Amino acid sequence: xxWVGGKKALREEIVKRLPLNYGRYIEVFGGGGWVLxxxxxxxxxxxxxxxxxxxxxxxxxxxxxxxxxxWLEFSLxxxxxxxxxxxxxxxxxxxxxxxxxxxxxxIRYSYASGVDSFGSQPHDMWKNFxxxxxxxxx
Numbered sequence: 001x002x003w004v005g006g007k008k009a010l011r012e013e014i015v016k017r018l019p020l021n022y023g024r025y026i027e028v029f030g031g032g033g034w035v036l037x038x039x040x041x042x043x044x045x046x047x048x049x050x051x052x053x054x055x056x057x058x059x060x061x062x063x064x065x066x067x068x069x070x071w072l073e074f075s076l077x078x079x080x081x082x083x084x085x086x087x088x089x090x091x092x093x094x095x096x097x098x099x100x101x102x103x104x105x106x107i108r109y110s111y112a113s114g115v116d117s118f119g120s121q122p123h124d125m126w127k128n129f130x131x132x133x134x135x136x137x138x
Contacts, residue, residue, distance in 0.1 A: 001032040001033070001104075001107060001113075002032060002107065002108075002112075002113040003031040003032030003034075003107070003113055004031075004112065004113055004114055005029075005031060006031050006032045006034055006113075007031070007032075007034040007035050008032070008034045010034075011034045011035050011038040012038070014035050015035060015038055015039045018039065022042070023042060023043060023044060024042060024043070024044035024045070024046075025039065025042050025044070025045045025046070026045075026046040026048070027045075027046060027047050027048060028048050029048075029049065030047045030048055030049035030054065030055075030058070031049060031054070033047060033058070037135065037138065041138060053089065053099065053100075053103040054103070056096055056099055056100050056103070057100040057103055057104055059096065059100075060096055060097045060100035061100075061132055061135050061136050062135075062136060064096070064097050065132050065133055065135075065136040067097040068097045068100055068101055068104075068132060069129050069132060069133075070097075071097050071098055071100070071101030071102075072101045072104065072105065072125050072128070072129070073125075073126070075101070075105045075108075075109075075125045077109055077120065077122055077123060079118045081105075081109075082105075082106065082109050082110070082118040083118070085102040085103075085105055085106055086106060086115075086116075088102055089102055089103060089106075103115070104128075105125070108120065108123050108125065108128075109123065
């Protein structure tokens with residue numbers, strides 16, 4: 001997943017520098033999880049981030065992937081929906097998966113994944129469903 005400050009370009013170099021047989025991996029600035037999901041799985045892995053909407057998104061991928069996918073199935077790539085989701089995220093009455101789906105949509109449809117301004121290239125949200133399921137399996 002694209003993320004401001006993401007380590008996509010550096011993930012190979014970072015993983016090469018990890019010690020062998022470290023047994024546990026703690027991602028303290030989780031973001032898009034580029035290093036965590038690029039390296040081989042460990043027995044003990046921790047994802048952490050200060051952004052509660054991002055943590056909630058990963059929690060829903062972990063615990064309720066099919067419900068999250070249901071909320072994402074009919075996402076529209078439009079400025080009106082972008083503004084609607086931005087405003088709805090301020091409400092407390094959203095379910096965890098609804099909040100996660102809105103936040104993920106904002107990431108995908110915002111300029112430079114900044115979640116604060118609409119400006120994306122057209123994106124087929126359905127192409128992300130196998131990735132959500134693979135991440136859940138991890």
